Amino acid sequence: MLASLVLVTAAYAAERFLGTVTGLQLLDGAVGVVLGLYACSHPAANALDLIFHAGERLRGVSAGDVGWFLLNLLVLGVGWLAIVAGATLLVG
Numbered sequence: 001m002l003a004s005l006v007l008v009t010a011a012y013a014a015e016r017f018l019g020t021v022t023g024l025q026l027l028d029g030a031v032g033v034v035l036g037l038y039a040c041s042h043p044a045a046n047a048l049d050l051i052f053h054a055g056e057r058l059r060g061v062s063a064g065d066v067g068w069f070l071l072n073l074l075v076l077g078v079g080w081l082a083i084v085a086g087a088t089l090l091v092g
Contacts, residue, residue, distance in 0.1 A: 004039040005075045008082045011035055015085070025089050032086025039079030043072040 011032065014021050020028055 001042045001071060001075050004035075004042060005071075005078055008035050008039045008078055012078075012082055012085060015089075025092070029086045029089030029091075032082050032089060034086075036079045036082030036084075036086055039075055039082065043076040043079070046072050 011021070015028055015032065022028055022031070
């Protein structure tokens with residue numbers, strides 16, 4: 001999950017500071033949306049796992065679990081921003 005966070009952040013930063021990475025705004029938008037969806041898929045899968053197995057998972061919550069939850073939220077937020085930025089490029 002950390003690798004997808006770094007990948008999405010690097011792609012977004014490259015698009016933001018370099019303008020267009022591929023030369024085509026449509027292709028940059030499509031790449032942004034796909035990377036954002038990929039990044040969001042891991043935290044979403046973890047959230048579904050937590051929902052379906054909440055009784056087993058929430059019995060022994062430790063400090064490491066809180067860090068894992070915060071990492072999931074961070075990756076989900078960055079992935080959502082990548083989806084929005086990519087969709088903006090696709091529409092614009």
